[in-house]
Amino acid sequence: MGMLDHWQPVLLSARLHHQPVGVTVAGSQIALFRTSDGAVAAVSDVCPHRRLKLSAGAVIADRLRCKYHGWTFDARGNGESPGAPKMTTCTTSYDAREEHGLVWLKSRESDPVFPAINTDNYFPICTLEHHIPAPLELAVDNFNEIEHSGTVHDTFGYDLDRMNEVQVKFEATDDSVSVVNAGPTKKLNRLFAWLIGIRRGDTFHDHWITRFSPVYSVFDHWWTSPDGSRESMVRWRLYIFFVPQDDRTTRVFSVTFAKSRYPGPVGGLRLFRRLMRREIDREVRADVSMLHHMAEYDTSIEGLKLSRFDKVLGLTRERINRIYRGHAAPRFGLNVTPEPATLTAPTPCQTE
Numbered sequence: 001m002g003m004l005d006h007w008q009p010v011l012l013s014a015r016l017h018h019q020p021v022g023v024t025v026a027g028s029q030i031a032l033f034r035t036s037d038g039a040v041a042a043v044s045d046v047c048p049h050r051r052l053k054l055s056a057g058a059v060i061a062d063r064l065r066c067k068y069h070g071w072t073f074d075a076r077g078n079g080e081s082p083g084a085p086k087m088t089t090c091t092t093s094y095d096a097r098e099e100h101g102l103v104w105l106k107s108r109e110s111d112p113v114f115p116a117i118n119t120d121n122y123f124p125i126c127t128l129e130h131h132i133p134a135p136l137e138l139a140v141d142n143f144n145e146i147e148h149s150g151t152v153h154d155t156f157g158y159d160l161d162r163m164n165e166v167q168v169k170f171e172a173t174d175d176s177v178s179v180v181n182a183g184p185t186k187k188l189n190r191l192f193a194w195l196i197g198i199r200r201g202d203t204f205h206d207h208w209i210t211r212f213s214p215v216y217s218v219f220d221h222w223w224t225s226p227d228g229s230r231e232s233m234v235r236w237r238l239y240i241f242f243v244p245q246d247d248r249t250t251r252v253f254s255v256t257f258a259k260s261r262y263p264g265p266v267g268g269l270r271l272f273r274r275l276m277r278r279e280i281d282r283e284v285r286a287d288v289s290m291l292h293h294m295a296e297y298d299t300s301i302e303g304l305k306l307s308r309f310d311k312v313l314g315l316t317r318e319r320i321n322r323i324y325r326g327h328a329a330p331r332f333g334l335n336v337t338p339e340p341a342t343l344t345a346p347t348p349c350q351t352e
């Protein structure tokens with residue numbers, strides 16, 4: 001499979017109205033638009049006539065009209081030229097759908113499984129998008145390592161002075177990597193700790209699993225007393241999708257849920273949604289800020305002095321390369337520099 005063959009989020013649904021929107025996914029420019037019934041459609045953003053961005057145009061009925069010479073394209077990429085009605089043309093189109101406040105797309109030729117988002121009695125809090133100025137591997141590294149929570153985050157993480165007590169367990173399958181962490185919570189933002197029901201010295205539990213078609217991690221966060229007899233009032237579940245824009249930048253889409261043990265409808269979570277959304281946004285921005293300050297953006301792990309928290313770095317690179325990028329397994333070790341993006345060959349126009 002190539003990078004565009006997986007179902008992956010590319011835009012917040014709320015950002016796609018009547019005007020088309022252009023996105024870049026794994027180096028491919030793609031125009032998104034809504035047809036008259038509100039369905040999302042996706043075609044190459046490069047007009048086959050003279051390469052203007054189709055997303056600069058307008059939607060007329062069910063067709064995307066190029067701003068330059070007025071050629072129009074339907075959701076399957078079938079094109080018409082007002083100036084040469086007898087000429088047939090077409091452009092690449094993609095499968096597109098909307099779920100959980102996001103627009104998702106994949107190539108027409110592939111048949112991947114849509115990522116299972118298991119809400120399991122969790123209440124939806126927010127769906128956010130952030131841009132990371134780093135390649136896919138470095139974005140995943142940041143989210144798949146908890147050691148930085150001692151210094152970077154305010155609403156979750158481990159006490160930096162007791163980081164050596166944090167238990168870390170790894171498990172890998174052919175297509176996933178999972179990590180279980182438990183240890184002394186750091187001192188948290190007081191309002192947040194009070195609302196969630198966390199006391200000083202409690203144990204913070206951080207479990208995650210990362211999958212690679214598309215590349216995403218699912219995090220479960222909660223707290224207990226050190227002996228496990230008392231649990232925090234709220235648990236979090238976050239889905240973080242990593243979508244490379246090109247070789248140097250990555251977009252991160254987060255879909256956050258929470259489960260509350262407080263009485264009342266959905267445990268009062270509706271009341272705190274705005275506060276939680278603000279905190280999640282702030283925490284992801286804190287990660288983005290770290291990635292702004294990297295001295296180098298080399299994705300190789302060779303020569304790095306890795307700690308016991310970094311054991312997954314090689315495992316995730318191997319799976320990103322093999323499963324997401326669709327490259328053959330590297331011959332020597334796991335430490336490979338990604339090859340250029342695999343792009344899907346243009347799809348001939350098809351009819352329904």
Ligand code: FES
Binds near residue numbers: 048066069070
């Ligand atoms: S460039 Fe699009 S119609 Fe000419």
Ligand SMILES: [Fe+2]
Binds near residue numbers: 142143149152153287
């Ligand atoms: Fe982080």
